[in-house]
Amino acid sequence: MLNRRELLRLGAAAGAAAGAAVLIPTGQALVRSGRSEAEAHGHGAGAAGFAGQPAAITPFTRAMPLLRTLSPVLQAGGTDFYAVTARKAMAEFIPGAPTEVLTFGGAYCGPTIRARTGRRVVIAHTNDLGDRDMAVHLHGGHVASANDGFPTDVVPPGHTRVYNYPNNQPAATMWYHDHAHHLEAENVYRGMSGAYIIEDPAEAQLGLPTGQYDIPIMLRDGCLSADGQLVWVPDDFANRTCVMVNGVPQPYFQVAARRYRFRIINSSNLRTFTLRLGSGEQLTQIASDLSLLPAPVPAQSVRLTPAERLDVVIDFSRYPIGTQLVLEDASAGQVMRFDVARVAPDNSRVPATLRPALTLPTATVTRQVTLMIDLATGAFTVNGQSFDPARVDFTIKRGTTEIWEVHNANVTPAIPHNFHMHLVRFTVLSRNGAAPPATETGWKDTVSLAGGETVRLQTTFTEFTGKYVFHCHMLDHSSAGMMGRMDIVA
Numbered sequence: 001m002l003n004r005r006e007l008l009r010l011g012a013a014a015g016a017a018a019g020a021a022v023l024i025p026t027g028q029a030l031v032r033s034g035r036s037e038a039e040a041h042g043h044g045a046g047a048a049g050f051a052g053q054p055a056a057i058t059p060f061t062r063a064m065p066l067l068r069t070l071s072p073v074l075q076a077g078g079t080d081f082y083a084v085t086a087r088k089a090m091a092e093f094i095p096g097a098p099t100e101v102l103t104f105g106g107a108y109c110g111p112t113i114r115a116r117t118g119r120r121v122v123i124a125h126t127n128d129l130g131d132r133d134m135a136v137h138l139h140g141g142h143v144a145s146a147n148d149g150f151p152t153d154v155v156p157p158g159h160t161r162v163y164n165y166p167n168n169q170p171a172a173t174m175w176y177h178d179h180a181h182h183l184e185a186e187n188v189y190r191g192m193s194g195a196y197i198i199e200d201p202a203e204a205q206l207g208l209p210t211g212q213y214d215i216p217i218m219l220r221d222g223c224l225s226a227d228g229q230l231v232w233v234p235d236d237f238a239n240r241t242c243v244m245v246n247g248v249p250q251p252y253f254q255v256a257a258r259r260y261r262f263r264i265i266n267s268s269n270l271r272t273f274t275l276r277l278g279s280g281e282q283l284t285q286i287a288s289d290l291s292l293l294p295a296p297v298p299a300q301s302v303r304l305t306p307a308e309r310l311d312v313v314i315d316f317s318r319y320p321i322g323t324q325l326v327l328e329d330a331s332a333g334q335v336m337r338f339d340v341a342r343v344a345p346d347n348s349r350v351p352a353t354l355r356p357a358l359t360l361p362t363a364t365v366t367r368q369v370t371l372m373i374d375l376a377t378g379a380f381t382v383n384g385q386s387f388d389p390a391r392v393d394f395t396i397k398r399g400t401t402e403i404w405e406v407h408n409a410n411v412t413p414a415i416p417h418n419f420h421m422h423l424v425r426f427t428v429l430s431r432n433g434a435a436p437p438a439t440e441t442g443w444k445d446t447v448s449l450a451g452g453e454t455v456r457l458q459t460t461f462t463e464f465t466g467k468y469v470f471h472c473h474m475l476d477h478s479s480a481g482m483m484g485r486m487d488i489v490a
């Protein structure tokens with residue numbers, strides 16, 4: 001662990017170098033075995049699934065924990081400094097049967113960072129995992145290339161890397177997770193992710209629920225064996241039947257009879273959640289990925305593919321004390337239960353207008369991106385090629401506004417993918433030729449792509465140059481090659 005003086009020095013150096021990251025050894029032995037371990041696994045349809053005994057979970061026996069908000073180790077000159085050490089730890093998904101997990105800071109869901117627009121965050125990430133590289137990516141962050149967690153910009157065991165986030169972007173629910181080359185799927189599966197929330201004054205003026213009524217919820221799944229082991233088999237979606245909410249399988253959560261804002265983050269590798277409350281109670285979606293929606297969207301169910309986020313407001317004042325409302329996923333079943341337990345005052349509201357509609361510059365470049373698992377070869381591809389970190393797939397002139405037409409070519413059999421771009425935010429112009437639904441009319445960074453679907457996205461490449469990636473965010477797919485490299489040039 002760095003002391004405050006070292007951290008301040010590194011942070012200042014990183015800031016002075018316009019966002020350059022700093023990598024420093026912390027004096028530990030360098031061991032690298034994780035990569036070959038991951039590569040040894042088969043990918044794709046040929047891999048054998050888990051054949052053991054799955055854990056039996058009794059739902060609603062444990063409370064949903066609130067994610068810990070990390071405190072800065074130092075605040076100086078408009079910057080908040082943090083230090084996080086990645087290490088192995090034991091979680092207790094099943095009482096009495098400890099599970100080894102990989103963590104940021106010791107807990108299965110990493111600590112939550114709360115940032116503010118225009119205020120810089122500098123995080124010293126130390127890799128104390130012992131046997132594997134890591135690379136930290138701030139998902140949705142508009143950051144310099146050296147701070148983006150490019151797959152080969154790894155933090156080897158025994159090293160610390162300082163990541164510099166300017167937060168020059170609007171309020172949003174984001175998250176951070178591992179992105180090390182070929183390892184991100186297993187590393188995230190085993191626990192390496194956490195929430196990162198940006199707040200801004202415009203949003204604060206809306207009167208949405210805040211404080212203890214503004215709650216991040218990280219959803220994911222896993223294959224948990226009866227003896228408590230988290231079993232990693234790439235692409236073994238069918239056996240990842242244990243659904244965790246903030247690190248606890250199928251918890252309950254006691255709420256007051258008032259409005260809450262829930263920031264739902266899908267940190268699963270492969271699972272899409274289609275969530276419904278009770279027998280179709282009203283949810284109000286107010287945000288998606290990187291911005292508030294122009295107006296609240298009432299819904300009876302909400303859907304998010306891996307890495308997507310959405311914020312909902314639920315008004316529990318409509319229910320008598322003692323009411324129990326189960327949040328269900330269309331395929332996984334019971335996710336969690338809300339228990340209306342007490343009364344509480346409520347001066348929050350959901351205004352009819354949340355933000356102005358987006359105004360977009362004219363695009364001058366159009367690109368085609370096709371995602372496909374080649375079932376004949378087992379290759380995970382973008383435009384026919386698997387990821388090569390040394391190959392530049394697209395060269396993009398900084399300042400350009402572009403339209404990307406992204407297609408999922410796995411039609412028969414239909415295989416779902418989705419699509420994430422680093423560095424930039426985009427909006428969905430159309431989905432299969434039609435106007436997008438209201439829930440896709442804000443700024444996004446990840447978009448769903450069912451088999452055969454095509455989305456047209458528009459984005460503008462501002463400020464930063466350098467290497468970045470774009471990829472399917474079903475992490476078992478991206479870590480197996482469904483990723484491309486784009487270099488932004490001045």
Ligand SMILES: [Cu+2]
Pocket residue numbers: 371416417418472473474477478482
């Ligand atoms: Cu995919």
